[in-house]
Amino acid sequence: MKRIILLLLCFLGLVGQSMGQKVKTGIEVLKSEKFKTLEGKRVGLVTNPTGVDNHLRSVVDILHAAKNVNLVALFGPEHGVRGNAHAGDAVGNDTDPTTGLPVYSLYGKYRMPSDEMLKGIDVLVYDIQDIGCRSFTYISTLGNIMKAAARNHIKVVVLDRPNPLGGNNVEGCITEDDCISFVSQFKVPYVYGLTPGELALLLNNEGLLGERCDLEIVKMKGWKRKMTYSDTGLKWVLSSPHIPEATSAPFYAVSGIVGELDSLNIGVGYTVPFQTFAAPWIKAAELSKRMNALGLRGFSFRPIYYSPFYSKFKGQQLQGVQVYITNYRRARLCEVQFYILQELYKLYPEHDVLGDSKNRTDMFNKVCGSKEIRRLFLKRHRWSDVRDYWDKDIKAFKKLSKQYYLYK
Numbered sequence: 001m002k003r004i005i006l007l008l009l010c011f012l013g014l015v016g017q018s019m020g021q022k023v024k025t026g027i028e029v030l031k032s033e034k035f036k037t038l039e040g041k042r043v044g045l046v047t048n049p050t051g052v053d054n055h056l057r058s059v060v061d062i063l064h065a066a067k068n069v070n071l072v073a074l075f076g077p078e079h080g081v082r083g084n085a086h087a088g089d090a091v092g093n094d095t096d097p098t099t100g101l102p103v104y105s106l107y108g109k110y111r112m113p114s115d116e117m118l119k120g121i122d123v124l125v126y127d128i129q130d131i132g133c134r135s136f137t138y139i140s141t142l143g144n145i146m147k148a149a150a151r152n153h154i155k156v157v158v159l160d161r162p163n164p165l166g167g168n169n170v171e172g173c174i175t176e177d178d179c180i181s182f183v184s185q186f187k188v189p190y191v192y193g194l195t196p197g198e199l200a201l202l203l204n205n206e207g208l209l210g211e212r213c214d215l216e217i218v219k220m221k222g223w224k225r226k227m228t229y230s231d232t233g234l235k236w237v238l239s240s241p242h243i244p245e246a247t248s249a250p251f252y253a254v255s256g257i258v259g260e261l262d263s264l265n266i267g268v269g270y271t272v273p274f275q276t277f278a279a280p281w282i283k284a285a286e287l288s289k290r291m292n293a294l295g296l297r298g299f300s301f302r303p304i305y306y307s308p309f310y311s312k313f314k315g316q317q318l319q320g321v322q323v324y325i326t327n328y329r330r331a332r333l334c335e336v337q338f339y340i341l342q343e344l345y346k347l348y349p350e351h352d353v354l355g356d357s358k359n360r361t362d363m364f365n366k367v368c369g370s371k372e373i374r375r376l377f378l379k380r381h382r383w384s385d386v387r388d389y390w391d392k393d394i395k396a397f398k399k400l401s402k403q404y405y406l407y408k
Contacts (some may be wrong), residue, residue: 021233026159026197027053027062027127028220032108033366037157037216038060039068041122044113045108046075046145048138049083050237051159059127059159061149064099071101072120077128077141079240111182115152115328116198123155124148129239129248130196134163134175135256135367136239140185142196143203150213150275157216160197160406162232164249167225167407171253171334174393175369184341184369189333189397191253192218192402195220223407242273251275254323254335258341260364263353265318268407269311275302275338278320280313281351288321299332334390340385347380 030037031053043063048394053057060081063071074081081096081103094103104117113124127355142158149156172190186208192199192249195314197217202208204215222232229236229246236246243249251267251274257392259266267276276288286302291301298378304322308314321340325331341354354386357364365371376386 005105020053023223023232023234024221025161030218034065034068035069042070042072042120044073044121044124046126048128050239051127052237072100074103076103078137106141118152121155125157127159129161131239131252132163133253134188134190135183140182143209146213147209151210154367155214158197158200159218160195160220162223163195164229164246168192170394170398173370173390179366179369181366184366198404198406219406225407242268250333254336257367258337260367261353261357261360265308265312269308270306276320276322278318280316282319284319285353286347320392342381342383370398
């Protein structure tokens with residue numbers, strides 16, 4: 001009889017799912033501890049559709065149903081609590097249709113919870129799956145709720161989640177003062193190699209937020225720094241409309257900076273977001289040959305032809321390259337886009353993608369975290385002139401951040 005029951009459960013996917021999952025996220029650990037840290041507290045929850053347990057049940061519904069948790073308000077980052085807002089769209093205050101709870105927007109008029117929003121709240125819980133890049137705005141929201149919590153003497157509890165880029169990869173210079181913005185709000189590298197919980201500890205303890213807040217991290221179980229997301233066995237919930245799969249996350253680092261410019265399509269608006277570099281004036285075979293000839297470790301390039309359904313060059317026939325990661329552990333993600341700029345200028349000097357960035361220059365600089373990256377590159381259109389500056393803070397940041405590692 002036991003054998004029959006086991007076979008039936010496997011058929012339903014109930015056993016197979018749990019056996020394949022090597023990692024318990026913060027919400028799973030909180031559940032196993034019967035929500036003890038939240039017991040008797042009035043809770044505000046900062047989350048979006050990625051805040052799910054290992055069975056894909058929303059943390060909103062989990063905390064709302066917990067008998068010893070008094071969930072009183074929801075706070076939504078970019079894209080909203082239920083994920084119903086497009087990238088860059090302002091999100092308004094609302095009422096959650098499932099729970100009836102008030103929803104306060106942190107990506108509209110307010111980027112930080114106001115004192116009024118926080119009235120009657122004892123603890124703010126943060127549960128959002130990030131992608132490990134500084135310009136992805138969820139970490140700015142994390143920092144902002146910590147600032148507001150410190151001001152209002154409210155505790156912050158971060159339910160930790162994996163970094164899909166792993167915990168060892170660090171790339172890029174730290175943000176400089178004249179490039180601080182919501183897409184580069186903190187002085188950390190572009191790829192920072194920390195989980196949300198570890199990053200929160202670093203921001204709090206290194207004075208990067210001003211006043212420190214009362215902070216608790218609900219650690220994961222089973223996560224290792226060397227893990228990619230596929231190693232965790234967890235299901236991926238799209239963290240934004242253009243990060244539909246876990247495999248999309250590293251490509252954000254590959255192309256997202258150059259994607260701020262108007263002269264290239266990076267697959268957004270087509271079926272491979274962040275995985276291409278294309279334009280009407282590029283010849284696919286030429287560019288792919290050039291890129292493969294560079295011998296970039298961990299990468300391969302294929303000619304691609306497509307017409308975007310929306311976004312840049314909508315409806316136009318484009319040519320370019322699709323990027324493939326062939327060995328993730330050897331790949332330097334961010335520099336691919338700068339090699340693309342380098343080779344494009346050699347092939348098509350009449351199309352100076354970076355030099356002619358016009359009204360996108362400021363955003364490009366903010367995402368880079370430094371105006372020097374553009375300035376150095378435009379001297380000769382060579383990545384070799386920029387690389388040392390891009391890498392200059394990595395060693396020091398790795399030494400600093402190790403103090404806040406929660407996982408090996």
